[in-house]
Amino acid sequence: MEDQKLISITGKFTYVLFRSDQTMYTVAKFRTYDASEKTVTVTGSIPVPENDVLYTLSGSYVEHPRYGMQFQIAGMSVSLPSEKEGAVRYLSGASFPGVGRKTAQKIADTLGDDCLQQIRSDPECLRLVPGLSEKHIMTISEGIKQEDSGLDDLVRFLNISGIGYRNLVRLNRTYGAEALSKIRENPYRVIEECDGFGFATADKIAKSLGVSDDDERRLYALLVSACMDLCVSQGNSYVRYEALADDFQRRTAGLNADFDELLSQAVMKRQLIQEEERIYPVTQYDAEMYISDFLHQFPYKEINPCDMDHVYRYLDAMQDDIGITYDDKQKDAIRCLFDNPVMIMTGGPGTG
Template identity: 30%
Template sequence: MLLEGTLERITYQSDDDGYLVARLTPSGKGYLVTIVGKLIGVRPGETLALEGEWQEHREHGRQFLVSAYRTLMPATIDGMRRYLGSGLIKGVGPATAQKITETFGKYTLDVLDHTPDRLTEVPGLGRRKAEVIKAAWRAQQQIKQVMLFLQDLGLPTGLAVRIYKQYGDAAMDVVRDTPYRLADEVYGIGFLTADAIAAGLGVAPTDPQRIAAGLRYTLGQATEDGHCFLPADELVRRAANVLNVESDLAETTLNDPQIVGEVEIGNRTPNLEPPTPLPVYLRAMAMAETGVAAALMRQLRAPSTIADFYAQARWPQVFAYLAERRAISLSEPQQQAVRMALTAKVGVLTGGPGTGKTMTLRAVTTLLAARGYRCLL
């Protein structure tokens, strides 16, 4: 549904995402309506063309929920005066806006757009203040141009606002030149959305930046399934399927570090037959895995009085103590797990529901408490 009108006042606006609650007078009407949504850079006095739908809020009544918007420049001198004096432009309040519109009349906006140096013709407006107004006007027009460009790509207003917040005035250049950066750098935009944007901009299906982004996306999806890496041949096969391209193209891109980006190809485990697959990681995941391995090695090398003590334990007596004095009876696998936990410096306890993990852990903490240790769980 379309709604056009003049923005009268902004009741609330978030600095984070541009979400606002405002009052608007629909064109040709004499009453106010409430509009809500993510609109960035709008000011009272502006004429807005809105797309969205009416909704009934439980507390605040009827509201127009904005899904997309455009700013229409005011056509009347009074509208221009209100627009310029709304706080939109640094250095221009109601009094200065009055002087500017009195000086240039219906050509006010044309002067600001094309011959802003003429602002010095306004009585009482010096060159320094004219330069401030000129720069502020240019900045506001840039915001509107960027938002219009993003919405013309079919992006919802919320995503367009996020992109602008991320890149500012460079947003148009980033989206046009490197649209797949959005998937890596803007929250809420994944590869599939970035791919649709790129297609709308005419990026070819075989473009190297698309193939590289598809490889990173495929690795990211694998991490969602719990994998730290994918074998290179498996990655190529999956990515080619996602991208609908030949596997050779995905493989060539994977092997070009200048194109593929934040991806790291690991090494095969030596001296194994058959040879292990070549692992491919997202760089952040490779760093995380290396960090975890280093931390484990530090733990293994560190001295442990607990492990040293329980290495000499008489385990039949230990388990008898647990059963008779603590009512903790353990199966053979549970006993093995307790021994591992208390004699190894690092251990992992796994098992499905009902397999005895809780009882095993209780046995471990009971024995440690008996030795005066506190356990952090």
């Protein structure tokens, strides 16, 4: 490592794969705090890393013969991000194609911590940045115009709460200048109103705003999220009342939470649907109703039985023509299509 130039990466530890308490040698996953938000494997003798703390690691990338590319840690410190760092991350992000981190850093160094406000007020200030091309000036000017005001506040919020660049962009595009006021009003609204937000991220934002664990807004969002989590984990479109109540009580142990009152609110707001003992997330319920209505109204008609020998001869010819081969399961699925009025096919991408 001494012969290699040290570099620095900033981010958070997400998972410890291995740790020796005697030597402090640690192998962990580390998510970088930049526009890429990539996850890298890091190794080194370090103190126990804390959850949800921003660290700056110095070291170098090395190729492990068995485990591939890893970042070998030479030093570690808690990172205290500045407003300037937030501006650099923003300007080097996806909203400004072609503007890399070095260019963004040059802009921030030249214009200062309030560079985003300056650019929004007068894009011509970009001409003060040495060596900045006309293409970069146009890209940044147009990108800033597309993002509504309130951006500076969101950048500060990003640095305080560490919610990640992608979520910063989602919040700004959804709420614009009202982003922080909307979030402060109810941080859990982002689950329903912004793509890509789940309860964990919303709860993280709420905690940075000082929302208590027994806040009714939090308990309500937790209930709705718990219902969907149970459905997904069980592969069902609904969960039984008793199962949801037990799971919610487990998640809220020690808190003053009225399950039935919160469930009533969720049903009234049509975020959950209750049919007897069955509790549906509204998206699952609507999807199930759409499918059943579609099948009910489908114009069924009897067709003559199909000669499967003819079908298989056609498949053989097609396989030879386009250079593919169907396995036995795929052929069974094709036969099922001809033998049954309705067919449900599941599988990964490309199955259809």
